[in-house]
Amino acid sequence: MALCEIAGIRGRIVMHVIGGHVTTELHVDGHWGYVDPRMGVYFLNADGKLASLRELCADPGLPDRQSEAVKHDVVGYETWANRRTRSAVYFSPAEVNLFEYYSLNDAARYDYHQVPRSAADAAGLREINREYSKIITEISEQAR
Known part of the structure; x- marks a missing residue:
């Protein structure tokens, strides 16, 4: 953008x-x-x-x-x-x-520094995202 x-x-x-x-x-x-x-x-x-x-x-x-x-x-x-x-x-x-x-x-309001994939994995961010996606998908399917 x-x-x-x-x-x-x-x-x-x-x-x-x-x-x-x-x-x-x-x-x-x-x-x-x-x-x-x-x-x-x-x-x-x-x-x-x-x-x-x-x-x-x-x-x-x-x-x-x-x-x-x-x-x-x-x-x-x-x-x-x-x-x-x-x-x-x-x-x-x-x-x-x-x-x-x-x-x-x-x-100036934003933090643009990159987080290496290894750091994201170590922090559990990808696992959190997978769990979030699973829960949201279940909610979405129930709403249909």
Whole structure:
């Protein structure tokens, strides 16, 4: 999002609480568009513009109507099918989606230092994440 801000494109953080994922929406062509830069995932609406989170939640079939070109943009270490499955959770009525506006002007508020994977493992963060995901998935399935 920082590079988008430098280019004059506003962005906001999207947090999928139940799905356990953080991504972005960018304000492009006069409206918000959902973009997951880590996974190379985005969706186009019927007008060929980036679909917003609101559009994706309102039309659960929209992700299934994406072109092969859109599907091809998924990062090499992931698959469209897996991302589509995860997206069904992110856009579900049971999901809790939160937004936070982000600006480089606020950079002093954030701690950007990287935690090595070995340190995250030693601190039990990955195990905590697995347990969190398991519990949230159970809750999500019960809500359906």
